[in-house]
Amino acid sequence: MRITQGCFSFLPDLDDVQISQQVEYCLENEWAIGIEYTDDPHPRNTYWNMWGNPMFDLRDPKGVMMELDDCRKSHGDSYIRIVAFDDERGVESVKMSFIVNRPAEEPQIHMQRTDFVDRAQKYAWDVRA
Amino acid sequence: MDDASAPQTVDLAKEYETSGVAEVLRELDEELIGLAPVKQRIRETAALLLVDKARRDLGLEVETPTLHMSFTGNPGTGKTTVAMKMAGLLHRLGYVRKGHLVNVTRDDLVGQYIGHTAPKTKEVLKKAMGGVLFIDEAYYLYRPDNERDYGQEAIEILLQVMENNRDDLVVIMAGYADRMDKFFSANPGFRSRIAHHIEFPDYTDGELSKIAEAMLEQQHYHFDDAGRQAMADYIHHRRKQPHFANARSIRNALDRARLRAANRVFQTEGALDAIALSTITEADIRISRVFKGGLDVDQRSPS
Ligand SMILES: Nc1ncnc2c1ncn2[C@@H]1O[C@H](COP(=O)(O)OP(=O)(O)OP(=O)(O)O)[C@@H](O)[C@H]1O
Ligand SMILES: [Mg+2]
Numbered sequence: 001m002r003i004t005q006g007c008f009s010f011l012p013d014l015d016d017v018q019i020s021q022q023v024e025y026c027l028e029n030e031w032a033i034g035i036e037y038t039d040d041p042h043p044r045n046t047y048w049n050m051w052g053n054p055m056f057d058l059r060d061p062k063g064v065m066m067e068l069d070d071c072r073k074s075h076g077d078s079y080i081r082i083v084a085f086d087d088e089r090g091v092e093s094v095k096m097s098f099i100v101n102r103p104a105e106e107p108q109i110h111m112q113r114t115d116f117v118d119r120a121q122k123y124a125w126d127v128r129a
Numbered sequence: 130m131d132d133a134s135a136p137q138t139v140d141l142a143k144e145y146e147t148s149g150v151a152e153v154l155r156e157l158d159e160e161l162i163g164l165a166p167v168k169q170r171i172r173e174t175a176a177l178l179l180v181d182k183a184r185r186d187l188g189l190e191v192e193t194p195t196l197h198m199s200f201t202g203n204p205g206t207g208k209t210t211v212a213m214k215m216a217g218l219l220h221r222l223g224y225v226r227k228g229h230l231v232n233v234t235r236d237d238l239v240g241q242y243i244g245h246t247a248p249k250t251k252e253v254l255k256k257a258m259g260g261v262l263f264i265d266e267a268y269y270l271y272r273p274d275n276e277r278d279y280g281q282e283a284i285e286i287l288l289q290v291m292e293n294n295r296d297d298l299v300v301i302m303a304g305y306a307d308r309m310d311k312f313f314s315a316n317p318g319f320r321s322r323i324a325h326h327i328e329f330p331d332y333t334d335g336e337l338s339k340i341a342e343a344m345l346e347q348q349h350y351h352f353d354d355a356g357r358q359a360m361a362d363y364i365h366h367r368r369k370q371p372h373f374a375n376a377r378s379i380r381n382a383l384d385r386a387r388l389r390a391a392n393r394v395f396q397t398e399g400a401l402d403a404i405a406l407s408t409i410t411e412a413d414i415r416i417s418r419v420f421k422g423g424l425d426v427d428q429r430s431p432s
Contacts, residue, residue: 052248059227060259062297067255 001108003041006081006097016065019100023061023082031084031095032056033064037075042109042127051075054085068100077103105129139183148182149221150175157214162343163336164207170327171215178222195324196224196299197291199267199313201306202329205377208303209263211329215301216261225299227259235269238283246282254290257298267302267319268312288318332375337364341379350387350407359414367419386413 004010014022026033033055036048051071055064064082071080080101085094107127114122145151154175157168178194185191196219200208213230220228233253240246254262264270270287272278291300302309302319306328313320332340338361345351352360360382367378390413394401 055255057256058258059229059256060297062258062294063255066251066258 001106003079003099003102003106003109005041005043006099008098013102014098014100019068019082020061020065022096022098023064026082026084026096027058027061029084029086029095031086033058034083034085035064035067035071035080036083037071037078037080037101039078039103040127041079041107042125048079048081051080054083072101076101079103136186139186141179141183144179144183148179148223150179150218153214153218153221157211161207161210162339163332164211164329167207167211167327167329170325171211171218174325175218175222178219178224182222193295194224195295195322197323198299198301198325198327199309199323200301200303200327200329201309202303203305203331203375205375205379206329206331207376208329209265211327212261212263212301212303216299219261219299225260226297229260230263231257231260232263232265234265235280235283238264238270238287239279241279243279246279247286250283250286254286254298258294260298262298262300264300264302266304266308268304268308271312271315273315284316284318288322291319291322334361334364334368337376337379340376341383344380344383345409348383348387350383350390350409352409353411355411356409356414359411360409363414363417363419370419370422382414382417382419383409385417389413389416 008014008022023033034053035051037051038045038048052067055067058064068080068082078101079099081097081099083094084096086092107129109125110128112124112126114124116122154168154172157171161168178196181191181194198215200212202208209232212232216225216228216230219225231253237253238246238250240249264287270280270284272280287300290298300323302323304312313323338357341360341364342352342357363382364379367373367382372378386409390409393410393412394405397405
């Protein structure tokens with residue numbers, strides 16, 4: 001099942017030229033770029049693994065693309081996302097995040113509905129192959 | 130030629146002006162005193178690159194030229210300053226995408242323990258992408274006496290990037306001529322990847338005087354006649370003393386002269402005009418230890 005989260009996830013996957021252009025846009029805004037990966041795309045999993053430190057002071061997207069290549073070599077079958085962090089005072093949070101790599105075979109997000117007292121229902125989701 | 134929309138002719142002179150190359154070269158000429166051979170080499174390089182670009186625009190086949198360079202010369206001869214201009218020039222010519230300069234030495238590239246060097250070097254390279262990486266005193270990367278020196282690791286990464294990322298960054302290595310020669314003969318990999326070797330001559334006394342004048346002018350100060358003569362004498366003496374660093378010695382001397390000038394006017398009674406506040410006189414210069422034999426007199430740096 002195709003996971004949709006972050007920017008652009010309802011579009012076809014971005015190719016490297018398009019990723020590079022998005023990174024360029026982030027750098028123009030002076031955001032720091034981080035690369036993160038995970039094999040658990042559950043929407044409640046906000047803490048993905050960091051691929052190295054966030055990158056500050058880059059001028060050109062090539063530096064990010066080099067790291068992305070390395071990350072894909074090591075975690076090609078994981079989800080990888082690019083995260084752009086704005087350090088402006090009062091903002092200090094992620095401004096943009098988008099998926100740049102998916103496993104060949106994506107897991108299902110499965111919903112479980114359970115009956116509860118007084119005909120109430122409870123819902124839960126889990127990720128399964 | 131496969132591209133039907135490619136132009137049939139180019140106007141090099143026009144390209145020279147509109148690309149901004151002419152402007153950078155003019156700035157180089159005006160802002161930097163002396164350095165005739167350096168300016169000549171840069172003009173030639175710019176011409177070559179401009180012609181290459183024109184050939185590409187016409188659809189003729191061109192290989193990406195190797196642009197890595199080495200700048201050799203004594204301290205304070207303007208290597209860093211010229212490297213900065215070079216970054217701007219390469220940017221105007223379209224050979225680097227951003228045109229910034231990242232200035233590093235061994236300590237920025239080489240780590241302290243196993244596994245520290247590669248990430249450190251890569252960090253620097255990522256920042257330099259799209260611009261110029263300037264490695265000052267590059268020979269410190271190579272320590273032949275210690276075969277397990279981590280510098281070797283940085284060298285290998287650099288060599289790889291200089292080969293594979295020629296479109297992404299230009300590396301300029303700088304240092305003193307004799308030590309750079311040794312460094313290159315011990316590391317043929319660098320020698321073969323560097324296409325342009327530019328030598329920076331020492332400045333003559335006359336050029337240093339002009340540089341002094343120009344530096345003062347930038348700070349809105351000036352010499353009076355005796356002060357100018359004193360500066361010329363200072364240059365004459367300073368050159369023969371240890372740790373002489375060409376234009377940088379001049380900059381330092383002027384900083385100290387301004388300090389003394391400030392002290393001098395501070396002790397003057399009564400009203401002062403703008404001229405009094407911006408004149409460097411003979412006394413501000415001649416008091417320097419350089420006139421008393423400099424470093425040989427005591428071991429502190431010459432003041
Ligand atoms: N031709 C020149 N005209 C005017 N100022 C100059 C000239 N050359 C150098 N300077 C000034 O001298 C100082 C030293 O120059 P720079 O840092 O470029 O030297 P360098 O060759 O890189 O020295 P080092 O080898 O010690 O790093 C700078 O402040 C620069 O502005
Ligand atoms: Mg320098």
